[in-house]
Amino acid sequence: MFRDLDFAVADGGALVLAGPNGSGKSTLLRLLAGLGRLAAGRVLWSGENALADLTAHAARVTYVGHLDAVKPGLTVEENLRFAALVGGGRVGVALDALGLRELAELPARMLSAGQKRRLALARLALSAAPLWLLDEPTLGLDVASVGRFGSLLAAHRARGGMVVTATHLPLPLPDAAELRLT
Amino acid sequence: MSRFAAILTRELRLSLRHGADTLAALLFFLVAASLFPLAIGPSPEVLGRLAPGIVWVCALLAALLPLDRLFGADLDDGSLDHLLLCGLPPMAIAGAKAAAHWLVTGVPLLLAAAPIAMMLRMPDAGIPILLAGLLPGTLLLSLLGTTGAAVVLGARRGGVLLPILVLPLTTPVLIFGVAAADAASTGMSVRPHLLLLSALLVAALPLCPLAAGAALRSAAE
Numbered sequence: 001m002f003r004d005l006d007f008a009v010a011d012g013g014a015l016v017l018a019g020p021n022g023s024g025k026s027t028l029l030r031l032l033a034g035l036g037r038l039a040a041g042r043v044l045w046s047g048e049n050a051l052a053d054l055t056a057h058a059a060r061v062t063y064v065g066h067l068d069a070v071k072p073g074l075t076v077e078e079n080l081r082f083a084a085l086v087g088g089g090r091v092g093v094a095l096d097a098l099g100l101r102e103l104a105e106l107p108a109r110m111l112s113a114g115q116k117r118r119l120a121l122a123r124l125a126l127s128a129a130p131l132w133l134l135d136e137p138t139l140g141l142d143v144a145s146v147g148r149f150g151s152l153l154a155a156h157r158a159r160g161g162m163v164v165t166a167t168h169l170p171l172p173l174p175d176a177a178e179l180r181l182t
Numbered sequence: 183m184s185r186f187a188a189i190l191t192r193e194l195r196l197s198l199r200h201g202a203d204t205l206a207a208l209l210f211f212l213v214a215a216s217l218f219p220l221a222i223g224p225s226p227e228v229l230g231r232l233a234p235g236i237v238w239v240c241a242l243l244a245a246l247l248p249l250d251r252l253f254g255a256d257l258d259d260g261s262l263d264h265l266l267l268c269g270l271p272p273m274a275i276a277g278a279k280a281a282a283h284w285l286v287t288g289v290p291l292l293l294a295a296a297p298i299a300m301m302l303r304m305p306d307a308g309i310p311i312l313l314a315g316l317l318p319g320t321l322l323l324s325l326l327g328t329t330g331a332a333v334v335l336g337a338r339r340g341g342v343l344l345p346i347l348v349l350p351l352t353t354p355v356l357i358f359g360v361a362a363a364d365a366a367s368t369g370m371s372v373r374p375h376l377l378l379l380s381a382l383l384v385a386a387l388p389l390c391p392l393a394a395g396a397a398l399r400s401a402a403e
Contacts, residue, residue, distance in 0.1 A: 035263055035402045054399075058267040067260025073199035074192075085188045086268045123264075 001027050005041070008133075009162045014153075014173045017166040020180035024144060025166035026066060033063040045121070051052045062087070062127035066135045068120040072109030076100055076119055079108050089126030094160050097125035098148050099124065114140045122151055132156060134165040146172060185270050185277050194281035203248065208290045211244035215298045220381070228302040233304035234312055234363035238356055240298075241291045241316065245323040246348060248287055248397040249331040250341040252279055257335055258400065266402055272395030280391065288320035311366035314376060315359040318383040320353035321353045325383075325390035354382060 001024040009015050017025040030036040032043060034054045034156045041140065043050045050057050064097060070079055078089055084121050095101045098118040108119065132153075138146050150172025153163060165171065196202045218236050219229060256262040265275050295316050299309050330348035334340035362375035 010185055029264075029401075033263070033267060035266065037403050055269060055271050058269050061267065063263060065260050065263055067263075069260035069264050071192075071196060071259070071261065073196050078195065082188055082268070083264070084190055085185060 002181055003040075005179075007043055007177075009164060009177075010073075011130075011160040011162065012157045014157065014163040016171065016173065016174035016178045017164065017175045018168075018178055023181040025181055026135050029063070029065075029135050029164065029166055033061050033133050034058060035063070051115055051180070061131045061133055062124060062129040063133045064120055064135065064137060068116045070111070070116050070119050073107065075105055075107055076111070077104040080122060083123040083126045087123070087126040088128050091126070092150045094122040094125040097152055098122045098145060102144060103177075106181075108146065114142060114145070117141055118145050121149055121152070124156070130161050132161065132163045132165075134163065134167075136167055136169075137165060137177050138167065138171060185268055186274055187270055189265065189278035190267075190282055190285075193279065194285065197282070197286045204286055205253070207244045207247045207287045208294060210247055211294055211296075212284075212298065213239050213293055214218035214240045214243065215302070218302065219309035221395065225279070230303040230305055230367075233299050234308065234360045234367070236302060237273070237295050237299050237304075237312060238319070238360050238363075241320065241339060242349070242352055242356060243345075244291055245283075245287055245320065245327060246345050248283065249327045249343055249348070250334075252283060252328060253335050253398065253401070254331075262402060266398065267278075269311060272298045272398045273391045274395075276332060276394035276398060277330055277391040280324045280394070283328060284321055284324035288324050292316050292320055293359065304363075307369075308363045311376075312359075312363040313374050314372075315362040318376075318379045319355050319359045322379070322383055322386055323352060325386045326351045329390045329394040329397070332394035332401065335401040354378065357381070 005028070007015065009175070017028060017075065019025055027036060031038060034051050034057045038051070045057070045060065075094065080091045080094050084113065095104050098121055100118060100122055103115065106115065111119065121137060138149060141149065153173060157163065198263045215236055218232070222232070253262065256265060265353060266272060292313065296309055296313060299312055304312070327348055330344050330351070334343045336349060337343055358375045358378045361380070362372045365375060
């Protein structure tokens, strides 16, 4: 898929993965999350092998993939409850963070594609993990939601959190490094 | 532990919301067992003799019905990634899924088994033992089924593969479960059969979630 990659993300840093479709951006994100298997090479966390203990590594990352992981049978609020328990945040905070408060009691199957995406991103507001791995996070979002998402990212980085994201769209990530995959 | 409980409650809530899917296994059990008197005739002696086997085989097949969506829905919508990253070992995730399958499918089958056995004119002496065998039996079906569902996850035509994989694994459960109920009807000792079923359960309790957890990891890759 790719070879000779070498990159690091510092506390508060952001890395944007760029490259054409099929260049391995999503695969790289899944590898960093511990959801894939490395053919060769290493993923280090503060100098230690990050993937040695996958359960411990899971506590360090929050992953939002290109699928929304929204259960159509549950309400918006119920969809966030599990993430709230894992991340330790409050569901109300997440609902406000992406403007989902009015939709909280609605079954998720009634949401539009953009609203589902907002619900997927609302999990980030519940996360205490230092590394956020985002796959095309703003696909289908309106301008106002991209703004809200931008303030989430800024707050996370101000706390010393890191962001690695694959995208084709301009993201509200000032001074992000770029890694181009071919 | 709270995360284990959270997965379990989430599964139970989803089952309640999709009530038709949840009832399908129970209705299949009732309908399939009701076909036997029509196919082999209403003679009480023949039906009573066959009843334990009919109940067990129908329960076995009914328990398979919800399995292809057990992890399939989570794989399709991306929830499986979130489950794997929730901070629980995959073994515990598989354990929670097996527990949910038992509560949603196993317990209703267990409750429906006695009326069905009576409908099939099973001797009264055998019915408590039939249920005593079905209790570890349905737990074993949930554990083995969860393992099978995790192994075929992501495979093309996984739904077809699943019974072919799981049914052979359930043969010991079937043999000892039916033998216990038969022994009770004929007045022989049921203890060895029930003990063997319990031993199978004790072995499957750690092994099945372990195998299913490993399969979940590789399905995500």
